[in-house]
């Protein structure tokens with residue numbers, strides 16, 4: 001039973017995603033549907049995954065005016081997803097609206113906010129006008145997220161230990177940018193291995209290409225799960 005591993009289903013079509021998950025059971029991993037697959041296959045596909053017993057993280061990173069984000073969060077919650085996210089950079093009023101929009105659900109999804117994308121480094125952050133380090137910006141956005149009553153954040157595992165200390169044990173830390181030793185870094189900048197991420201205090205790790213591009217994805221999933229025991 002995997003409690004930490006979220007696999008990113010970054011496929012161009014529902015058929016390719018379904019082919020990929022055929023050998024998987026909900027005990028192997030949690031599934032993440034992101035922008036590419038969602039735009040191609042829509043809410044019915046998400047519902048199908050939920051109905052087949054998988055925990056689903058709907059990763060659409062909402063970032064809009066508060067009223068629009070609140071409505072989008074409710075539409076996502078109505079699909080029965082286990083986790084969903086917004087961008088912390090949307091600001092306190094947007095975060096508050098997102099959190100409040102889920103208050104009436106009997107079993108609301110876990111709501112987290114993206115801090116600084118794991119594909120960003122100091123130079124890229126600077127180019128957006130943020131002159132602090134990625135760590136300082138992650139710290140600030142995590143505190144803002146917690147103040148507005150969300151469950152946790154998306155950050156890099158390089159910030160997990162710092163945020164575990166700042167926000168305590170119950171704050172959910174979802175960490176993409178995970179690269180088992182020997183796998184390609186691709187466009188990720190702030191990376192860590194699965195074991196190191198666990199050690200640092202991550203609640204969940206998100207892994208995409210190192211699994212989806214492997215010749216035997218199930219073997220990689222099993223080896224990551226074994227390394228997390």
Ligand SMILES: O=C(O)c1cc(=O)[nH]c(=O)n1[C@@H]1O[C@H](COP(=O)(O)O)[C@@H](O)[C@H]1O
Nearest residue numbers: 008034059117118154176177206207208209
């Ligand atoms: O919200 C996310 O899931 C996310 C946030 C972030 O800062 N960085 C990040 O990589 N992700 C997602 O995590 C997955 C990482 O995929 P790989 O780089 O292929 O392992 C992708 O689906 C990204 O969209």
